[in-house]
Structures are given as C-alpha cells and as structure tokens.
Amino acid sequence: MNVLSVVTAVHPAALQYLGSAYASLNAQTLPDGWTWEWCIQEDGPDVASKELLPEPSDPRIHIGSSRKGGPAVARTMAFARSTGSLIKVLDADDELTAGTLARDIAALEAHPRIGWATSRVVDLMPDGSLVGFDGDPSPGVMPRGAVLEHWREHRRPQVHPATLCARRDLVTLLGGWMALPASEDTGLLTALSVLSEGYFTAEAGLRYRKHSAQSTAHPDHATGAEWAARMDIIEARAAALADLVTSSKV
Numbered sequence: 001m002n003v004l005s006v007v008t009a010v011h012p013a014a015l016q017y018l019g020s021a022y023a024s025l026n027a028q029t030l031p032d033g034w035t036w037e038w039c040i041q042e043d044g045p046d047v048a049s050k051e052l053l054p055e056p057s058d059p060r061i062h063i064g065s066s067r068k069g070g071p072a073v074a075r076t077m078a079f080a081r082s083t084g085s086l087i088k089v090l091d092a093d094d095e096l097t098a099g100t101l102a103r104d105i106a107a108l109e110a111h112p113r114i115g116w117a118t119s120r121v122v123d124l125m126p127d128g129s130l131v132g133f134d135g136d137p138s139p140g141v142m143p144r145g146a147v148l149e150h151w152r153e154h155r156r157p158q159v160h161p162a163t164l165c166a167r168r169d170l171v172t173l174l175g176g177w178m179a180l181p182a183s184e185d186t187g188l189l190t191a192l193s194v195l196s197e198g199y200f201t202a203e204a205g206l207r208y209r210k211h212s213a214q215s216t217a218h219p220d221h222a223t224g225a226e227w228a229a230r231m232d233i234i235e236a237r238a239a240a241l242a243d244l245v246t247s248s249k250v
Contacts (some may be wrong), residue, residue, distance in 0.1 A: 002034045004101060004165075005084030009074030011043045013213035014092035016194070018052045024095040024207075031105055033159030036060060036088075041078035042070035071215065072184035076176030086164045089185060093209045095124065100205040104165035107199040111141060115152075116166040116189070118159040119205030132203060132204070139202035144245075147193035148238045161185035163206045163248055166192055178189075178237070181228050182215050187234045194242040 008026060010018060025038060038058075042049055042065040050056045050063055066077050079087060086108060090096060100119065107117045123131040137146070137158055150158035162185060170192055178187030192198070220226045 002085045002086075003036060003084035004030070004036045004088055004105065005079075005082035005168075006036055006038045006088045006090050007075050007078040007082060008038065008040050008090050008092050009043055009071045009078065010040055010047055010049045010092045011071075011074075012047055015047065015049060017209060018049055019054050020095055021092055022055070022088060024055055024097070025090065026058075028096060028101045029099070030101055031204050032233040034105060036101060037062060037082065037084060038090075039078040039082045040064070040092075041066065041074040041081075043070065043074040047162050058167040064148040064167040070181055070184075072177040072179055072181075075184070079171060079176050083228065084114045086165055087168055087170050087171050089162060091105070091162055091208075092209075093211065093214060094162060094176060095209070097204050097207060100163075103169050103203065103205065107201065108165070110169065111190045111199060113197060114141060114199050115170045116163075116164060118161075118163045118189070119201040120203060121160040121163060121206045121208045122204045130207065131238075138204065139200055142193070142198040142200055144197050145194050145196070145242060147190055148235070151190055151235060156173055157186050159189070159200055160171075160206070160208070162208055163187040163197065164192075166191055167196075169175075170195060178234070180233070181187075181236060182218065182221055183230045185190060187230075187237065190234055190238040191241055194238050206221065 038061045040049055040063045046063060064081055104117045120136055124132055147158045174191050178183040
C-alpha cells in the first residue's frame with residue numbers, strides 16, 4: 001500500500017479548527033492502492049489536540065508532541081515520524097477541498113520527473129464566505145526555477161505553499177522546513193522549485209482560513225527587520241541551490 005503522509009503543526013490558537021481539518025481529510029477519496037496517514041505535531045507540551053478530534057481512535061492519526069519551537073520545528077518533527085512516499089502539508093486551521101489528495105497523487109504519478117505539486121487556494125473568511133484571487137500560473141507542469149524567479153520580482157511565492165505535496169526524498173534532502181519564525185513553508189517550496197519541476201492544479205485544493213490568531217496576522221509578518229531577513233535568506237538559499245544544480249555539483 002502506498003502512503004501519503006499529511007503533516008500538521010498544531011498550536012493552541014488553531015485547536016478549535018482541528019476538527020474541521022480532520023473532516024476535510026477524512027472525506028478524501030484516494031486512488032486504489034493508496035492510503036493516508038495524518039502526522040500531527042503539537043508545538044509544545046500543553047497542546048491537547050486529541051481532545052478536539054472527532055475520531056481520536058482513527059488508526060491513521062499519529063499524534064506527537066515536542067518542546068515549543070514554532071511551525072517549522074513542529075512540521076519537521078511530524079515529517080520525521082511519517083512513513084509516506086509523498087508528503088502533504090495541511091495547516092491545522094485549513095480545510096482540504098474534495099479530491100485534493102487524489103489530484104496531487106495523479107499529477108505526481110503522471111509526471112515522474114516532477115518533485116512537487118500545488119494548487120489554487122481560496123480564502124475562508126470569518127463569515128464563512130470564500131474569496132479567490134487572480135495571478136495563478138497556467139495549470140500543468142511548472143519549469144524548474146519559476147517559483148524563485150517570481151519570488152525575486154514580487155517577494156511572494158508564485159503558488160501557495162500551504163497546498164504543497166512533495167516527494168519524500170526531496171523534503172529529506174532539504175532537511176524539512178526552514179528554521180524561521182514564519183514563511184518556513186515558502187522557504188521549502190522555493191528551494192524545491194529549483195531542484196525539480198513542479199505542477200500546478202487550477203482547481204482549488206485548499207480553503208485557507210483567515211483569522212486574527214494565525215501567524216500571518218502577526219505585525220512582523222509582512223514588514224520590518226524580521227520580514228526582510230526572512231525574505232533575504234529564502235532567496236539566498238534557493239539561489240545557492242540553483243547555482244549548484246546549474247553547475248552539476250549536485
């Protein structure tokens with residue numbers, strides 16, 4: 001049986017949404033020969049995620065806990081416990097749309113040379129409405145390095161890192177998520193994009209919940225010295241990897 005590992009970092013502010021995340025995962029229909037496991041990592045010793053799950057005895061759910069280190073540490077620890085050949089991100093406060101995992105698997109099986117897949121996102125607003133936005137790339141295979149080039153021009157990823165599904169060996173090669181207080185998923189996606197071609201699905205694959213306690217609502221997320229340092233190191237690492245790939249040193 002092929003396994004797709006869904007990794008989720010959980011902190012107290014997101015606990016109230018964990019049941020909805022599970023419902024969206026449990027509703028997925030996978031191709032024959034595939035199953036999923038959900039590797040939840042509690043970011044800190046006092047995150048009681050099991051109490052918020054409607055089916056805590058589901059054998060596909062594996063909960064771990066570690067000292068508080070932020071989402072990058074929690075996701076990497078969840079990845080360390082995972083077993084799947086494909087690694088899918090799911091934030092604790094987000095929801096997968098119907099068919100998301102099947103589309104990710106189909107893209108990666110149909111295109112053996114690609115290393116990762118992403119999809120369109122819609123924002124899930126506090127009132128329950130869904131809001132889309134323009135600017136997505138054309139659907140299909142994305143050239144190696146395209147995400148980095150877009151990043152250099154716009155200082156934002158070309159596709160949404162919260163929809164990422166990647167091959168295990170590439171995530172391992174990069175050491176998991178970047179050790180940053182935020183944008184750690186953007187750092188992983190940008191690095192992946194210079195190592196391998198990717199894939200973009202135009203059908204929305206994620207409902208990205210907007211709320212005041214999410215990390216992107218923090219005042220340091222989009223401005224100031226911390227923001228500048230995050231932006232610089234994300235680009236610098238991806239650029240260094242691109243140089244290595246171009247020179248055939250890796």
